[in-house]
Amino acid sequence: MRPWYWTGVRARAQLGAMLIVPALVLGLEPLGYGSTAFAKPGVPRAGEPAPAACRRFAAMCCQPGDEACVRPGPARGLLLGLSALAGAGAAGILFALGDRLSNGDPAVLLVGGGAVAGVGAVLGMVAARVSGDGPRLEDRVRRETLGLGMASAGTRVLGERNPPGMSLRVGPTWWFDDRSRLRLLGEVSGLLGAERQVDPRPQLADAGASGAGTQPTALSRRRLGFAFGLDLAVGLPYPVLRRSARLGPAELRYRPEVQYRRDWITLGDAGVRMVEHTMLLPLLVGARWHLSPRQRFTLYVGPRFDIVSYSALDGRSLSRGKPEIAPLYGEAWYDIDVPLSEHPRRDGVARRAKTTGMLSVGYVHSRFGGRGLNVGPVIGFLGPVHVDWILRVRPVGSKVAAQLGAGAIIGNGFAVTGTVGVALPDVPRRPRR
Amino acid sequence: MNHPNERRAHRWMLLALLAFAPTHACIQPECASPDYGNPECRVLAENELARLLTAAGVEVRFQEPGAAVASSWAATGLVREPAAGTLALRVAAPGPFAISLQPGPMPATLQVTLENVDPAATITAGPPGAEVEIPGGVLGATSRSFALTLDDDRTVWIRGARPCPPRFRVAVTADIQTNPWQFERIVDRLIVESQAAALAGEPLVGLVIAGDLAESARDDEYEALAPIFARVPFPIAVTAGNHDIYRPRSPQYNRNYGPGNHAFTVCDVHVAMIDTGSGTIAPSVQARLPELLDRGGATHLLAAMHHPPYPGITGSGWSREDVAAQVMVEFAAAGVDLVLAGHNHALRDFPDIDIGGGSLREIIVGTGGAYQGLGVPRYGYLRIAFDGDTMTPCFVEVEPRGLDGPAGDPLGTLAYCDP
Numbered sequence: 001m002r003p004w005y006w007t008g009v010r011a012r013a014q015l016g017a018m019l020i021v022p023a024l025v026l027g028l029e030p031l032g033y034g035s036t037a038f039a040k041p042g043v044p045r046a047g048e049p050a051p052a053a054c055r056r057f058a059a060m061c062c063q064p065g066d067e068a069c070v071r072p073g074p075a076r077g078l079l080l081g082l083s084a085l086a087g088a089g090a091a092g093i094l095f096a097l098g099d100r101l102s103n104g105d106p107a108v109l110l111v112g113g114g115a116v117a118g119v120g121a122v123l124g125m126v127a128a129r130v131s132g133d134g135p136r137l138e139d140r141v142r143r144e145t146l147g148l149g150m151a152s153a154g155t156r157v158l159g160e161r162n163p164p165g166m167s168l169r170v171g172p173t174w175w176f177d178d179r180s181r182l183r184l185l186g187e188v189s190g191l192l193g194a195e196r197q198v199d200p201r202p203q204l205a206d207a208g209a210s211g212a213g214t215q216p217t218a219l220s221r222r223r224l225g226f227a228f229g230l231d232l233a234v235g236l237p238y239p240v241l242r243r244s245a246r247l248g249p250a251e252l253r254y255r256p257e258v259q260y261r262r263d264w265i266t267l268g269d270a271g272v273r274m275v276e277h278t279m280l281l282p283l284l285v286g287a288r289w290h291l292s293p294r295q296r297f298t299l300y301v302g303p304r305f306d307i308v309s310y311s312a313l314d315g316r317s318l319s320r321g322k323p324e325i326a327p328l329y330g331e332a333w334y335d336i337d338v339p340l341s342e343h344p345r346r347d348g349v350a351r352r353a354k355t356t357g358m359l360s361v362g363y364v365h366s367r368f369g370g371r372g373l374n375v376g377p378v379i380g381f382l383g384p385v386h387v388d389w390i391l392r393v394r395p396v397g398s399k400v401a402a403q404l405g406a407g408a409i410i411g412n413g414f415a416v417t418g419t420v421g422v423a424l425p426d427v428p429r430r431p432r433r
Numbered sequence: 434m435n436h437p438n439e440r441r442a443h444r445w446m447l448l449a450l451l452a453f454a455p456t457h458a459c460i461q462p463e464c465a466s467p468d469y470g471n472p473e474c475r476v477l478a479e480n481e482l483a484r485l486l487t488a489a490g491v492e493v494r495f496q497e498p499g500a501a502v503a504s505s506w507a508a509t510g511l512v513r514e515p516a517a518g519t520l521a522l523r524v525a526a527p528g529p530f531a532i533s534l535q536p537g538p539m540p541a542t543l544q545v546t547l548e549n550v551d552p553a554a555t556i557t558a559g560p561p562g563a564e565v566e567i568p569g570g571v572l573g574a575t576s577r578s579f580a581l582t583l584d585d586d587r588t589v590w591i592r593g594a595r596p597c598p599p600r601f602r603v604a605v606t607a608d609i610q611t612n613p614w615q616f617e618r619i620v621d622r623l624i625v626e627s628q629a630a631a632l633a634g635e636p637l638v639g640l641v642i643a644g645d646l647a648e649s650a651r652d653d654e655y656e657a658l659a660p661i662f663a664r665v666p667f668p669i670a671v672t673a674g675n676h677d678i679y680r681p682r683s684p685q686y687n688r689n690y691g692p693g694n695h696a697f698t699v700c701d702v703h704v705a706m707i708d709t710g711s712g713t714i715a716p717s718v719q720a721r722l723p724e725l726l727d728r729g730g731a732t733h734l735l736a737a738m739h740h741p742p743y744p745g746i747t748g749s750g751w752s753r754e755d756v757a758a759q760v761m762v763e764f765a766a767a768g769v770d771l772v773l774a775g776h777n778h779a780l781r782d783f784p785d786i787d788i789g790g791g792s793l794r795e796i797i798v799g800t801g802g803a804y805q806g807l808g809v810p811r812y813g814y815l816r817i818a819f820d821g822d823t824m825t826p827c828f829v830e831v832e833p834r835g836l837d838g839p840a841g842d843p844l845g846t847l848a849y850c851d852p
Contacts, residue, residue, distance in 0.1 A: 095806070104748035104777075158462045197716035200463040200477040203484075203505045213462050219720035265759060268720040273766075277758045310762040310789045313723070319789035327746055327754075372712065372752035377649075379675040380712035380740050380752045380776070412713075412752055 062246065063134035063293050068238050070248045072124070072133040072292030078247060079289070079297055080121040087114025105328045108381045109301065112363040113332035116385075117297060120334020120361055124295045127336045127359070136293035140337045141358035141392045143171040143183065144403045147421025151409065158213035163193035165223075169419075173426050179235025179251065181426075190224040197221075199268075222264040229257030229281070233288065253286035255300060259368060271313030278307040279368050281329050294337040304329040304366070330365035340391070353395045360407075362386040371411035384411030392423065399425045470681040472715035475673070475708055478684040479508040479692035488517035490537020491583060495522075495530075498698075501561075503533035503588045511691030522591070523548040525691045526670035526706070527639035528699035529594040536583040546578045547591070549668045551638065554595040560587035567591075573624075573666035597700035599821055600635040602626075604829075605796075606814040607643035607739065607775025608803035609658070610676055615802035615812050617661050619831045623814070626829070627666050635818070638699050639667055643775040644674025644710060644739025645803060646686075655689040670697060670706055674739035674775060678710035686710070694718045696725045702819055703731035707738040707760075712752025714738075714760065722760065726767035733824050734769050735817075741774035741797050743786050749777040749797075765791045770824055771817070775799035780811055780828055782847040796826060796847065809833075811841035816850050827851075 053060035059073030090110035147169045155162040167189035175181045199218035206216050232254045239245035259279040266272050284302035291297060305323035338357040345351060364383045371384040388407035394400075405419035464474040483495040484506045494506035509530060511523040520543050524530045530550070534543075550556065552573055557564035558581055570577045583589055604623055609616045627637045647654035662669055673693040677686040686693065693708030694715070705725040707714055718725070728734040742757040742764075744750030751757035764772060765788040772795040781797040798815045805811070813830040827850035830839040843849045 105744075105746040106748075108748040156459045156461055158460050160463070197473075197720070198463055199717040199720065200473055201480045201508075201717070202477065203480060203507075215463055218717040261755065263755070263759065265719075267723060267763075270720075270723040273762065275759050275762050277755060306758070308758045308762060308788050310766065312766070319791070321789045322787040324743070324787055325745060327744060327748065327750055367750065367752060367754040370753045370755040372754075374712060374752055377676045377679045379679070379710070380744075380750050381748055 059128055059133055059292075068249070069246045070134075070290065070292060071246045072128060072248070072295065075247045075289075075291040076121045076124050076128075076295075079117050079291060083114040083117030083121065085114075086110045087118060090114065109328055109330040109365045112365050112382055113299060113301075113330060116332040116334055116361055116363040117299075120295075120297055120336075121291075123334065123359070123361060124291065124336060127295070127338070128292065131294075131338055133295070134293035137337045137339055137356050139354055139392065139394055139401065140294075140356055141390045141403065142173075142423065143185075144169070144419070144421030145172055145424040146170055147403065147419050149189075149405075149417065149419040151418075152416040157198065159196070159198040159215050159217065161193065161196040163191050163195060165189060166192050169421070172424075175426050175428065177235075179233075179249070181233055183231040183233075185227070185229045185231055185255075185257065187225075187227045189226065191222060193222075195221040195223075218268055220266045223261060225259070225261040227257065227259040229255055229284075231255045248290045248292065250290070251288040253288060253298075253300065255281070255284045255286065257281040257284055261368075267313070273313050274311040274315070274318060276307070276309040276318060277368070278309075279326070279329070279366070280305040280307070280323060284329060286331070294339075296333075296335045298331070298333045298335070300329075300331040301365075302329055306368075328365060331362060332365075333360055333362040335360050351396065353393050355391060355393050357392075358388075358390045360386065360388040360390070362388075367411075371409055371413075371415070373411040382411075384409050386410075388417070390419070394423075467684075468681045469684040469687075470679055470711060472678075472708060472711045472713065473717060475678065475684055475687060475693060475710075476508075476715045476717055478687040479694065479708075480506075482511050482684075482687055482691055483508045485512040485514060485520075487514050487520065487537075487541070487543070489539065489541035489543070491541055491543065492533075492535040492537075493520060493522070494533045494535070495525075496533055498529035498531050498592070498594070500531050500533070503535055506533075508692035509695055509697075511687075511689075518543055520545045521548060522546065523691055524550050524593070524668065525695050526697035526699070526704070527551060527595075527668035528697040530592065532591040534581070534583060534589040534591070536586055536589070540582070540584040542580060542582045544578065545581050545591070546576055547593070548576045549662075550575055550577060550593055551595040551668055552666060553636070554593045556591065556593040558589060558591045560585075560589055563587075564590070564592070575663070575665065575668060595638070595699075597638070598634055598636065599701070601700045601819050602630055602635060602637045603639050603641060603699070603702065603704075603735075603817045603819070604637060604814045605641045605643065605737065605773050605798055605817065606801040607773075607797075608645040608674065608778055608799040609642070609801040610645050610648040610803035612802035612804065613654075613657055613661060615831070615833055616658075618834070619801065619812065619814055620661055620664055622829060622831045624664065624666055626816070635820075637667055640665055640669045640814075641704065641706070641735075641737050641773065642669060642671045642801065643737045643773055643798070644672050645676045645775060645799075645801075646671060646674070646690075648676050648803075650677050650680045650685050652685060652689075655685065670695075670704065670737075672706040672738060673708045673710035675710050675712065678708075694721075694725070696727075698729060698731050700819065701731050702733040702735060702824075703728040704735045704737060707736065709738040709740040709742075709751065712740055712750075713756045719756065719759065719763075722763040723767065726763060726769065728767070732822060733819060734767060735771050735773060736764055736769045737773040739774060740776050741781075741795060742772065743783055743793070743795050744777070745781070745783060747777045747779075747781065747797075761786070761788050761793060765789055765793055769793065771796065771826065773798065773815070775801070778803050778805045778810075780813075780841070780844065780847070782844050784846045798828075809836070809840040811839075 062069035090107040149167040151165040153162040170186040173183045198215035205214040238249035286300035288298040304326040306326040340355040373382040390405035401423040407417045409415045495510035513521040556567040696705040778799040783795045786793045
């Protein structure tokens with residue numbers, strides 16, 4: 001015999017699920033939500049088809065500010081479905097075939113990329129509930145033209161040193177039209193000092209090494225790196241297919257890139273060895289899907305070729321290697337624009353600057369930089385996860401905007417990252433999208 | 434006054450930037466709070482477990498084979514005292530070994546069991562100049578027991594070495610994990626091959642297992658393997674895989690097998706075993722690579738580890754690819770003839786990996802019994818035959834019960850062995 005309150009609890013739970021689940025799955029906004037700039041439930045844009053759901057949920061309506069109709073709710077639902085399909089399918093293949101799959105790397109990439117797509121879609125739904133899906137931000141966060149980045153490392157081991165990394169980045173952009181552009185990517189990076197690691201073997205303990213504990217230094221490493229590449233984005237006609245109408249426009253991308261690291265490694269008393277590791281990505285291609293005027297999913301994938309060169313101990317010249325096929329390279333990012341200054345100030349005074357934010361969640365399928373995500377015994381398969389929050393502050397009337405970013409890289413530990421940069425005017429100046 | 438969202442965002446930015454401020458409040462010596470998922474803590478563990486102060490005050494230390502003084506020690510074995518006066522000394526690998534016993538203040542008699550030693554090895558024990566030979570044990574047994582009395586203040590040494598003909602073999606496999614039954618079948622085949630090889634004057638002198646002996650790094654899994662290992666009629670050299678080490682609270686792998694990072698020379702081949710269970714190696718081991726890869730007078734040089742430093746597009750690579758590249762550089766610089774790995778539950782051969790203009794060969798032999806998914810699995814071991822300057826690897830498939838012949842075909846660059 002069920003208690004008297006059972007029926008009531010179950011009915012309330014069912015009612016709650018009926019309301020919450022569709023809202024979360026589609027990122028729907030309930031009636032009456034949103035500012036005047038947002039799509040309003042029940043008020044489709046003039047001339048646009050209006051599905052019945054639009055009468056109740058804004059995410060099912062065409063979002064204002066775009067030349068063509070984008071309905072973020074179905075777009076996010078589709079991405080979530082695709083991510084589940086990709087992630088579960090790839091994981092299923094890996095488990096079904098075990099670790100013996102000779103070319104298992106693409107499946108691992110699908111697992112990581114699918115996870116970001118799924119997490120991004122859910123975050124997108126939450127963001128749509130909080131700040132709305134549109135309209136498009138006129139001055140959204142993009143890669144800064146000139147920036148300085150830092151990644152903390154740190155150590156908790158006595159006698160060791162793990163200096164932060166610093167990078168100088170450039171990203172000038174040439175716009176062909178408001179949806180197609182070419183960006184030059186450049187970065188010079190390095191460690192701010194030498195990394196130092198101790199040897200914990202107890203038989204080597206040296207009580208005379210005062211100030212640094214008793215564990216002698218085993219290895220030290222200095223690092224310098226650079227990366228350069230081109231990032232070409234070409235907007236596709238919208239809709240590119242009849243069936244993709246109202247799901248958001250897409251871009252195709254091509255980003256040939258080279259990443260290079262040189263390490264000077266002091267191996268105990270043996271001497272210093274130079275090791276160069278170069279990653280070539282000549283065929284890195286990708287796509288970006290604008291799921292809503294403020295949300296994007298970007299995917300890159302391509303073959304990777306590595307070159308390893310080295311010097312003799314204490315030598316100055318390098319024995320150069322040749323390119324070898326390496327694991328696939330891939331990236332998956334979900335970006336959410338967050339307007340921070342679209343509301344007028346409470347005191348009525350005009351704002352001196354426009355501030356926009358962007359939350360990015362990404363997975364990089366490469367452990368080239370020394371970071372990979374390990375979970376239990378799943379070690380050595382996945383690359384790192386990135387979470388970034390970036391602010392763009394543009395004084396009213398200024399051609400230059402400042403960008404500040406903070407984030408984290410999760411993989412072989414946890415690194416806090418920060419960036420400071422400026423966004424200079426694009427060449428030539430085009431309407432921003 | 435700014436909008437609250439804006440102020441909130443600026444506050445978070447400030448907090449994030451403060452994260453870069455250096456802090457020294459939490460500094461500790463390495464592994465003072467052990468996490469055995471950290472490879473450096475396993476280095477500490479394997480060295481701690483290579484020495485012991487017995488209940489009678491005898492300091493027992495594993496040494497490098499050529500050591501003459503007992504002032505230090507080396508992670509070349511595992512010392513245990515299961516009961517007072519009883520010593521179990523597991524030698525980590527085939528080839529010569531040395532153990533020192535520094536007497537305590539009182540005379541002591543120890544019942545010593547040497548484990549994982551070659552039945553063909555000559556073993557001596559006693560103070561320098563007064564060594565006595567320990568008689569051989571049961572045919573095919575890799576353990577020997579004897580009593581040892583320390584009645585003066587001289588250090589007692591236990592040393593062992595085996596005679597080697599110019600032709601000999603080494604077997605390699607990896608990844609037993611969930612299927613010790615299949616590994617038993619592999620051991621059956623190794624016993625048969627060992628007897629045939631001995632008659633042919635080409636003894637099988639060791640088995641290398643490149644990690645993942647257990648699925649979940651539990652003691653009961655290692656206990657299940659112990660009687661199987663005891664049937665192998667020659668020494669076994671093991672290193673840790675990701676499934677052996679991921680429980681961070683206790684170094685169960687090291688407690689059962691001793692070191693994961695060690696090197697040995699048997700007959701004319703030098704083998705460096707490297708613990709890559711964490712998808713990387715300990716920086717202190719990276720610093721020692723020139724020493725671990727020093728072949729001495731050996732003609733051949735092998736390096737064995739669990740994670741393949743060159744994974745191709747198998748997906749089974751290192752968590753730190755930068756360190757993997759640096760390790761391959763050390764292999765190339767030392768002139769490693771063959772890199773052996775597991776992790777990928779398959780047989781793979783990468784015969785020509787370019788490192789600095791030179792060439793490395795890597796064979797993945799994760800065929801020790803672990804699950805290989807749908808389809809007929811290919812289990813077995815790699816046989817490496819050495820004859821003077823030549824080294825010939827080939828694969829011996831040990832089909833699972835129910836199949837009447839090999840399930841796989843030879844690789845283009847790696848043949849199946851002649852029966």
